[in-house]
Amino acid sequence: MKHLFLIGHHDVRMFLRAKVNLIWLVLMPLGFMYITGVAFKGPGSPSNPRPSVLIDNQDTNFLAEILLAKLDAQGMRTVSGDAAKDAERGIRIPADFSERVLRKEQVKLEVFKTDKASEQSAAMIEFRVLRAVIGINSDLVQLAQQGGDAAITEARLRELQSQTRPVTLDATFAGREPVPSGFNHSLPSNMVMFLMINLLVFGGSSVAVERETGVIRRLLAHPVTRLQLVMGKVYGRFLLGVFQIAAFLLVGGLLFGVPLGREPLALVPGLLLYAWVAASLGVLIGSLVTGEEKTIGICVVASLVMGALGGCWWPLEIVPEAMQKVAHVVPTAWAMDLLHRLISFGGGLGDVTLELGVLTGYAVAANVLAARFFRV
Numbered sequence: 001m002k003h004l005f006l007i008g009h010h011d012v013r014m015f016l017r018a019k020v021n022l023i024w025l026v027l028m029p030l031g032f033m034y035i036t037g038v039a040f041k042g043p044g045s046p047s048n049p050r051p052s053v054l055i056d057n058q059d060t061n062f063l064a065e066i067l068l069a070k071l072d073a074q075g076m077r078t079v080s081g082d083a084a085k086d087a088e089r090g091i092r093i094p095a096d097f098s099e100r101v102l103r104k105e106q107v108k109l110e111v112f113k114t115d116k117a118s119e120q121s122a123a124m125i126e127f128r129v130l131r132a133v134i135g136i137n138s139d140l141v142q143l144a145q146q147g148g149d150a151a152i153t154e155a156r157l158r159e160l161q162s163q164t165r166p167v168t169l170d171a172t173f174a175g176r177e178p179v180p181s182g183f184n185h186s187l188p189s190n191m192v193m194f195l196m197i198n199l200l201v202f203g204g205s206s207v208a209v210e211r212e213t214g215v216i217r218r219l220l221a222h223p224v225t226r227l228q229l230v231m232g233k234v235y236g237r238f239l240l241g242v243f244q245i246a247a248f249l250l251v252g253g254l255l256f257g258v259p260l261g262r263e264p265l266a267l268v269p270g271l272l273l274y275a276w277v278a279a280s281l282g283v284l285i286g287s288l289v290t291g292e293e294k295t296i297g298i299c300v301v302a303s304l305v306m307g308a309l310g311g312c313w314w315p316l317e318i319v320p321e322a323m324q325k326v327a328h329v330v331p332t333a334w335a336m337d338l339l340h341r342l343i344s345f346g347g348g349l350g351d352v353t354l355e356l357g358v359l360t361g362y363a364v365a366a367n368v369l370a371a372r373f374f375r376v
Contacts, residue, residue, distance in 0.1 A: 003224045007232025012239050015202065025240060026247045029194035033248070037186030037256065051125050052077045054087035054114055061098030062154035063136075066161075070132035076125065087114045089125045101140070102152060109133065184259075185315060187252040188339035191271075192332050193307035195241050196278045200299035203237040203282020208295040211287070216376045230371045234279045241275030261342040266349040270338040273359040277331050280366030287374045311336040331362045 015021055053071065055078045057064055071078055071091070079087050092110040100107040111129060139160055143152050150156075210216050219229055249267070252258040260267060282299065289295045307313060310332025316324050327333040338355035341347040 004232040008235035011236030033190040037183035052087045054090035056092040058095040059097040063098035074128040184344045189312040191248040192335045193312040197303040199278035200282040204286035204295045204299045207286025237279035263348045274335040277362045284370040306330040306332045334358045
């Protein structure tokens with residue numbers, strides 16, 4: 001064990017000697033996390049999205065204002081002006097809306113498509129509009145019952161709405177989990193992808209160079225077994241992964257305010273297992289491929305393919321079910337499942353036993369293959 005730790009710690013020192021490596025290990029991954037988190041951040045949380053709705057309000061009376069407040073309370077982000085370009089649907093309130101309602105005449109709201117119309121949000125928006133309309137109709141009926149022939153005024157309506165409701169509705173997702181967005185997707189996806197990229201590239205290229213320059217043969221001339229040498233190489237890359245994981249969690253949690261779930265410590269075993277898998281695969285590729293440039297090219301392509309397939313570039317929830325099954329051939333998909341279940345969906349350690357078991361299997365298999373095919 002002593003030789004294993006010595007080899008791993010020496011490799012880490014050699015890596016850190018070149019300060020430019022810290023850019024690839026820490027600064028660039030964190031930069032990508034920030035850019036993608038801001039670019040794909042939707043209003044609301046994954047479990048309570050707030051779709052953008054363009055409001056064409058042609059009525060200047062109080063009932064239109066109360067309707068807009070109802071829409072906002074139902075979880076829709078009403079926009080106008082320059083922000084209208086991001087709207088997923090539009091709602092047109094006619095000019096005689098308040099007048100006809102007060103005359104007890106039927107009036108219709110128009111829900112129309114916009115340039116960025118999203119079919120995924122359409123049903124949600126229409127359902128929330130319906131709830132808002134039912135809410136304002138219920139208030140009007142209650143006022144009519146209370147006041148008889150008394151006129152419906154803004155003061156009476158707002159007083160009624162300020163009262164505590166005897167029954168409330170708490171709506172949550174059922175049957176499937178919400179699609180992660182913003183930093184809830186950016187932190188896990190970039191951490192999983194860059195762990196795989198860096199540990200494959202750094203692990204594979206360094207092993208390939210040391211084999212070509214005879215360093216590995218000279219190490220085996222000392223009282224070091226082949227297994228100790230392989231595990232020492234994996235251990236050194238694993239330590240780099242631990243450093244990168246710590247940077248992601250600290251910056252994401254403290255600087256960007258990403259909630260790390262109700263059991264943040266539950267993230268640790270899964271991330272450590274995944275880092276060990278990536279480190280072992282890097283050593284394996286470095287043993288099988290000759291030449292530093294060829295090794296780097298293969299490692300980059302392999303990590304990008306696993307990243308895209310495993311849900312690092314887009315949430316797996318939006319791809320067909322068949323592709324979701326294919327994605328789980330690679331470890332990145334299982335790592336993303338684990339992180340989303342803990343970070344985005346509020347799960348605990350007991351909810352990710354399957355993911356932990358699969359990642360353990362990947363780690364054991366990667367270690368066995370790295371040891372079996374390690375060449376000097």
